[in-house]
Amino acid sequence: MTTEERKTDIGPPNYEKFLHPIIKENYGKWKYHETLKPGVLVHVSETGASIYTVRGGSPRLVSVDFIRMICDLADKYCDGYLRFTSRNNIEFLLANKENIDPLIGELNSNGIPVGGTNNAISNIVHTQGWVHCHSAATDASGLVKAVMDELYDYFTTMKLPHKLRIAVACCLNMCGAVHCSDIAILGIHRRPPNINHEALKNMCEVPTTISSCPTAAIRPATVEGIQSVEVDEDKCMYCGNCFTVCPAMPIADPLNDGISIWVGGKVSNARTEPMFTKLAIPFIPNNPPRWPEVTGAVKNIVEVYAKHARKYERVGEWISRIGWPKFFDLTGLEFTKYHIDDFKHAGTTYRKTTQIRH
Amino acid sequence: MADKVSLEEIGEAMYKMVEEFAGKKKFKPGELGKEMIAQFGEDRVTKKDCKEALKLLMNSGRLVYGYYGGTSVEIPHVEGAAKDAGEK
């Protein structure tokens, strides 16, 4: 009997195997691209060759049957070549222009919207939420579905002042670029963790648990004879970091968990430098299955932006021009104590000029 | 030049250390390497030796990686969540 050598560290397959022949021939030779209509791009090479792209929205959380369905379409129209974008859109790569409309027809009849290009809302980058995460303060897939239903027409058209990027993260760990999106929907906990001292004794290392806290809120303590920890509630900002290190400190609290909304971030260097998102709404209670308060709030911000921003202004650039007071004014959002930073670099955000619009 | 310590010896010393501190301290792979260098002397053990020794231990299954917000080196055991799921 021969035992097969166990293969490790082979790495991913070489991407060259997966490139459409036209892409392979024109690799590095692309000259320009045009958007033919929402969700449809053509890239033209120095050699004169073209490749067409049809971009479809995907829920990201998909079954193998869904993937096989899009494979059938890619076999039929794209010689079996496709890719995915950094925002989880599906991109069908076509050699033949004539195939664009039939493909879009079949995508639409399979429930997949085509769009997300240029001055549109692209797909929402998001995290696992209640579907699969241990520290989630909300669900992600459901929120995305509810918000995209509401903003669907902004995906399939290109009528916004500029591109608009939305992201959802189900807790402060932010698996995704939530902190630099035009609009960020962030799940938050609002109460310190509950400590199960009996379980902590067996599951967690006290020193590691203490050092996991960014604000040094966790101290060693003996509780009913057990070597455990206690949390200084005044210092805790509910990040859940300790829970990741020590499962005996669950932080989820249905009564207090919910959503915060942030605006004005970007990662691109175009025109202005990359920027973080800033707080717009400190708390909205979780209201599954469709989170109407969240979808309403996001839609309001999008619509006010669409109405007031100038061409090529991202949300953050628009707010920089009009000023934050005007942003709160136009959106009707309440400015509260929570909007004023009181953590480490708080002072950098205070207004230190008399340049104020009256 | 001081005698080099064999990978097997380093491995045994690593295993002993993880075993001794099980339940008290979870070593990070890098910490374990630093401990070995402290124990045997940097002229006898290199960082690379420690990585190789740990790789052998992991491949043999005597030690496993654990993850709670950071990677640690552990003796295989059924931990809390897995136990509840009926794993043995």
Add this chain to the structure above:
Amino acid sequence: MADEKERKTPLLDELEKGRWPSFVTDLKKIAERKPMVKDLLGQLELSYKEKKGHWKHGGLVGVRGYGGGVIGRYSDLPEQFPDVKMFHTTRVNQPSGWFYTTKALRELCDIWDKYGSGLTNVHGSTGDFVFLGSNTDVLESIFTDLSKAGWDLGGSGSDVRTPSCCNGPARCELACYDTLDMTYDLTTTYQDELHRPAFVYKWKFKMAGCPNDCVASIARSDLAVIGTWRDNIRIDQAAVKEYLDNGLDITSDVVLKCPNQCIRLEGNELSIKNEDCVKCMHCLNVMSKALRPGEDKGATILIGGKAPIMEGALLSSVLVPFMKMEKPYTEFKELIESIWEFWDEYGVARERIGECIQRVGLGNFVEAIGLEPIPQMVSQPRDNPYIFYEEYFEEGDEEE
């Protein structure tokens, strides 16, 4: 005969309404042949009802020899939802730029259908093709089948996380270096660092072909490689005229939007004062046909980006303003390895490199890894006078 596991999901059913594709519809369909998905829907319905998650983090699952690639997950209600009592994640290292053939995708689907829930994330936040939900006992088999088919696992834990990149020169005219090749090269070069966690915390590489940064490298990676160029933007004046003829308002949409006012339009002639250009990309984005990056291309290397945990979110900051990015990327790899050496020595547990640099100071950091401090690294020199001088004179020092 009614299926005893038939579960009602009235709350989730609400998410079948509306025009955006519904994950609930997809999950319900596959649940007909996957008991795991049926229990997943049941548990998720309960989460929607109680407004609370029901997953526990498990720390010890994986494939033999690897510390990365598998994340343990367990239901906290194993008796109520026995088919998801174990529901582990397996990260499969995606191909560069997320390009696939249908044959490759079907291959992944078949392997996953055979062993797991059949649910995936295409893709995970870091970039992997994610298999969502399997038992512990099939992990080795999944790995064996994957490696037979030419696939490997991605990173997790305190290791090099799966590197990812934009579609680069494969389908973009703005790519200033080969993001796909570099990603593939780094991933294969650092397989040991990717599969056997040896760092104090995670390390993310992201490769973006130009400053538009479609992979959000500046926000999401410890080491961001962002393509740029040093010479002049190439202008095709005939194409400029074509834009004008087609009604583009170049003055308002391009000239006035230039952050450094370095573009002029005189008649049909566009000119750029390149020494004032900061390569922001706006004009190239608007006039793709007329403007192209220069020909002396490379990348800016930035360090330290991360999400809030532990000490607050950081954007990456400039480490090397310009580096040529050519195979086999020796200069880059030497830089990386000197950074890792430093981080290994001075980083503390769960401290990303960005936080480590904040703690020790960027000046000390660049000195330690052998770089010269240069003004490109900061937006301005310090404005506080608390300087920790390391050189000073003592009485009796000889005058030079």
